[in-house]
Ligand SMILES: Nc1nc2c(ncn2[C@@H]2O[C@H](COP(=O)(O)OP(=O)(O)OP(=O)(O)O)[C@@H](O)[C@H]2O)c(=O)[nH]1
């Protein structure tokens with residue numbers, strides 16, 4: 708069993724910085740290299756377990772994040788603005804929990820404020836906080852929407868995610884060019900047809 712305290716948080720280290728990797732993790736990567744058919748002791752692969760371990764800490768940095776914390780700072784004074792706020796085409800990366808293969812896509816995140824707004828970068832921070840974990844796209848979509856709904860308490864939240872799954876393009880059914888689209892509508896975007904149409908039109912969906 709790996710003690711969490713032994714595992715350094717490599718995600719924030721500058722690229723190339725020497726990192727201490729628990730032996731158990733390095734051994735697992737060496738096993739995987741052998742399973743793939745190569746020799747983990749050959750020169751080009753000797754440092755690979757350390758690099759892979761460090762890379763996975765970075766891919767999965769979301770486990771060390773509480774995305775809700777990004778929504779704690781709000782602005783009350785926004786000149787009476789009471790229309791939709793949309794952050795469009797946010798690129799993100801995740802990994803599917805079935806194959807640990809990359810999910811690469813973009814998200815549109817919108818909300819209709821009630822009393823206050825949030826700094827717009829925070830919507831992308833919430834997305835990355837959940838994306839940098841092992842995911843299925845449906846859960847990622849729901850977690851982002853629920854987090855904004857619960858913490859900002861707006862009149863509505865709409866999240867649409869479009870992504871390509873490497874487990875479908877690079878292996879398995881090997882069907883490139885396919886994307887998966889998921890959405891979660893809450894509040895007025897769920898209950899009111901006109902509001903939903905408006906937000907989807909702004910998103911270009
Ligand atoms: N619904 C959903 N499915 C996903 C996601 N990411 C990967 N998958 C699918 O998860 C499924 C896992 O199916 P399994 O039959 O258990 O695994 P598998 O034998 O590797 O399946 P194939 O990918 O068809 O070769 C596959 O159909 C994947 O396409 C996701 O985010 N959402």
Ligand SMILES: [Zn+2]
Nearest residue numbers: 803805806874
């Ligand atoms: Zn997969």
